[in-house]
Amino acid sequence: MTICFQEIFQYTFMQRAIIVGLFVSLCSALLGVPLVLKQYSMIGDGLSHVGFGALAVATALNLTPLPVAIVVVTVSAFILLRISEKAKVKADSLIALISTVSLAIGVVAVSMSSGMNMDINNYLFGSILALDKTDVYLAVVLGIVVIFTFFFLYHQVFSVTFDESFAKATGANVTVVNLIISIATALTIVIGMRIVGTLLMTSMIIFPALTSMRLCKSFKNVIICSSIVSLCGFLSGILISFFFDTPTGASIVLVNLAIFISFYLIKAVMIRIRLVKYKENK
Amino acid sequence: MSLVKCVDAAFAYEGKIIISDLNFEIERGEYLCIVGDNGSGKTTLMKGLLGLIKPVQGEVIFEGVKAKNKNRGIGYLPQQSDAQKDFPASVYEVVLSGAVNDLKFGMFYDNATRKRAEEALNKVKMLNLKNACYRELSGGQKQRVLLARAIMASKTMLLLDEPVSGLDVLSTREMYRLIEDLNKNEKMTIVMISHDVKAALPSATHILHIKDKQAFYGKPDSISRNIWN
Numbered sequence: 287m288t289i290c291f292q293e294i295f296q297y298t299f300m301q302r303a304i305i306v307g308l309f310v311s312l313c314s315a316l317l318g319v320p321l322v323l324k325q326y327s328m329i330g331d332g333l334s335h336v337g338f339g340a341l342a343v344a345t346a347l348n349l350t351p352l353p354v355a356i357v358v359v360t361v362s363a364f365i366l367l368r369i370s371e372k373a374k375v376k377a378d379s380l381i382a383l384i385s386t387v388s389l390a391i392g393v394v395a396v397s398m399s400s401g402m403n404m405d406i407n408n409y410l411f412g413s414i415l416a417l418d419k420t421d422v423y424l425a426v427v428l429g430i431v432v433i434f435t436f437f438f439l440y441h442q443v444f445s446v447t448f449d450e451s452f453a454k455a456t457g458a459n460v461t462v463v464n465l466i467i468s469i470a471t472a473l474t475i476v477i478g479m480r481i482v483g484t485l486l487m488t489s490m491i492i493f494p495a496l497t498s499m500r501l502c503k504s505f506k507n508v509i510i511c512s513s514i515v516s517l518c519g520f521l522s523g524i525l526i527s528f529f530f531d532t533p534t535g536a537s538i539v540l541v542n543l544a545i546f547i548s549f550y551l552i553k554a555v556m557i558r559i560r561l562v563k564y565k566e567n568k
Numbered sequence: 569m570s571l572v573k574c575v576d577a578a579f580a581y582e583g584k585i586i587i588s589d590l591n592f593e594i595e596r597g598e599y600l601c602i603v604g605d606n607g608s609g610k611t612t613l614m615k616g617l618l619g620l621i622k623p624v625q626g627e628v629i630f631e632g633v634k635a636k637n638k639n640r641g642i643g644y645l646p647q648q649s650d651a652q653k654d655f656p657a658s659v660y661e662v663v664l665s666g667a668v669n670d671l672k673f674g675m676f677y678d679n680a681t682r683k684r685a686e687e688a689l690n691k692v693k694m695l696n697l698k699n700a701c702y703r704e705l706s707g708g709q710k711q712r713v714l715l716a717r718a719i720m721a722s723k724t725m726l727l728l729d730e731p732v733s734g735l736d737v738l739s740t741r742e743m744y745r746l747i748e749d750l751n752k753n754e755k756m757t758i759v760m761i762s763h764d765v766k767a768a769l770p771s772a773t774h775i776l777h778i779k780d781k782q783a784f785y786g787k788p789d790s791i792s793r794n795i796w797n
Contacts, residue, residue: 323655438675445668448655455618455644456721457669503701504658 294528302422303414303481303534307520309429310478311490315516316436317471318495319508320447329366329468331488332381332388334475336362338409338484339388339395346399352424355476363468371464412483412535414524425477432470439463444505482535493542494519500549515545569631570595571724571757572617576626579609579616585624586612589781594725594774599751599758601768604778610761613778614729617759618642631724643722645714647729659705659713660698663688666720681720688716691754692746708739715746725757726750732764744771 294300321330337359344354366384370377396406408416436443445453446463454460471491479487498511523538530537570593578588587609594600604610615621616628619642643666663685670681689695692712697705702713711731718726728747732740748771750756762768768775769788777784 440675441665441671441677442668442674444657444661445665448657448662448665449646451620451646452644452717452721453665453668455620455642456666499656502656503704504699505656505661506658508656 294525299415299417300524300528302417302419303524304521305422306417306425306477307481307524308517309425310474310481311494311516311520312513313429313432313470313474314478314490315494315512316433316509317467317474318491318493318516319498319505319512320443320467321471322492322495322499323447324450326367326370327488327492328378328381329363329370330471330475330491332366332385333359333363333472334479334484334487335385335392336388337476337479337487339392341409341479342392342395342399342406346395352420352476356473359472359476360469363472364465367464367468408483409479410483410485411533412479412481412486414481414534417480421477421480428473428477432474435466435470439466440509443467448505482538486535486539489539489542490516490520493539493546497542497546497549500546500553515542519545570629571631573629574623574626575629577616577623577628578625579612579621580624581612581621587778587780588625590626590778591782592774592776592785594757594759596757597751597755598774599748599772600760600774600776601772602759602761602776602778603763603765603768604783605763608778609780610763610778611729614727614761617727618644641721641723641725643718643720643726645711645718645726645728645731647733654703657702658698659689659694659700659702660685662702662713663716663720666717669721685716685720688719689713691719691750692716706739708735708742711735711739711743712746715743719750719756722756725759728758728760730761730763732762732767740767747771 294304318330321327337355340355340358341351344351362384366381369380392409393406396409407413442453442458442463445456445458446460450460474491475487478490482490494512494516495508497515498508502508502511519542520538523541524534526532526541527534527537572594574590574592577590578585579590580586590613592600602610602613612621616623619630664677664682666688667677667681667684670677672678686695686698689698692715694709694712694716697709702710705713715728715731718728726747731747732743735743744767747758747760751758751771760768760772765775765777772788775784775786775788776782
């Protein structure tokens with residue numbers, strides 16, 4: 287086991303990937319819970335597609351991709367949130383439109399700049415080899431900011447997530463909390479999609495929350511459990527991808543799926559046991 | 569000084585006037601029941617009382633001032649939405665969230681607030697289920713938890729929007745008893761929105777009947793016969 291870890295940490299790219307990935311998985315687990323509960327999962331998906339478009343256009347125009355993507359995705363997060371608040375019914379179709387359009391813009395930009403080459407794969411499915419030093423610093427700083435903000439706003443996030451109209455009526459600053467959640471989501475997505483890719487980033491946000499909601503009975507436990515699930519899912523995914531030479535992003539998603547299924551089965555078994563006990567008592 | 573005073577107030581939704589000619593007062597310790605059919609403007613009026621929308625005509629005077637700030641210290645029990653029904657949270661967390669406005673530095677609850685949450689749970693007889701999971705409760709229990717949350721937020725009055733909708737006969741009776749108890753023994757000011765006139769009459773001190781306009785306002789014993797038709 288020790289030898290195995292020594293082997294991994296010999297490679298700079300693995301060190302970088304693991305540092306960035308741990309921060310990203312923690313952030314996405316924290317943010318995923320309110321997003322899933324508010325039924326905003328699709329916003330995450332939309333944002334990662336917008337991120338792809340922004341990265342591709344920035345590369346085509348010879349700009350530094352990351353800052354451009356951060357600005358564009360943050361602005362879109364704000365817009366998408368507004369859309370979801372205002373037009374509840376049409377929100378999901380609008381988000382679908384925005385994500386496919388950004389994907390199309392991105393693909394056109396990539397093909398115009400260098401033809402269809404490796405780059406597009408890197409953006410769509412992520413590549414741990416593409417991470418440079420700046421990514422690592424950015425991930426660490428943003429990760430710490432997101433985690434601290436989340437802990438300071440924990441009770442407000444709960445109140446806004448549980449019942450927005452009540453929170454508004456009692457004087458909580460719903461708009462600010464929503465805005466902070468969406469900006470944090472945007473930042474997490476931009477950094478995370480370098481590892482798992484734009485197409486797979488949403489599952490980093492949704493899976494841990496959905497998984498822990500199977501078993502946990504309080505909001506606090508859901509948050510804690512999601513964080514652990516997310517970190518474990520990422521670490522196992524990246525180790526599997528390293529030793530079996532599978533794509534990193536896809537491996538992480540599949541590990542997350544496996545964890546989700548096992549939680550689901552545990553829940554089913556627990557219900558069965560409770561039923562049997564109930565019948566015995568009768 | 570009355571707690572809330574509406575003077576010729578009218579409220580609109582998307583530019584259309586929903587309810588107008590409102591003239592009534594709520595004194596401390598009163599129990600006002602707002603009745604009216606579906607679509608008569610009850611929910612719009614409630615939003616107006618909460619300060620979420622402004623009157624397009626006339627004014628709503630809150631504690632003697634034309635209230636501008638949104639936070640009026642009103643504990644509010646909303647009609648339940650579907651999203652909440654499968655929410656992983658403990659009963660205690662839900663009740664505590666009623667005091668979101670009392671957060672110290674916007675970050676944490678102090679011990680006094682935590683104690684208040686337990687008292688609120690005790691008032692609605694749910695203290696034994698403090699650590700239970702909210703989504704596993706029955707409809708009546710959920711409603712009592714939300715009532716406790718409203719009590720936490722209530723500094724001036726409790727505003728209840730159809731508190732018994734979807735409840736069975738037993739839970740409905742229990743709910744009305746709890747509300748009456750809060751009014752009589754805890755001296756809380758209550759505003760309840762209901763379409764069930766008969767159930768509201770025995771315990772309310774005032775009735776406001778709305779039908780796009782204010783159709784009746786007064787004590788229950790002086791209620792005109794035409795409200796039934």
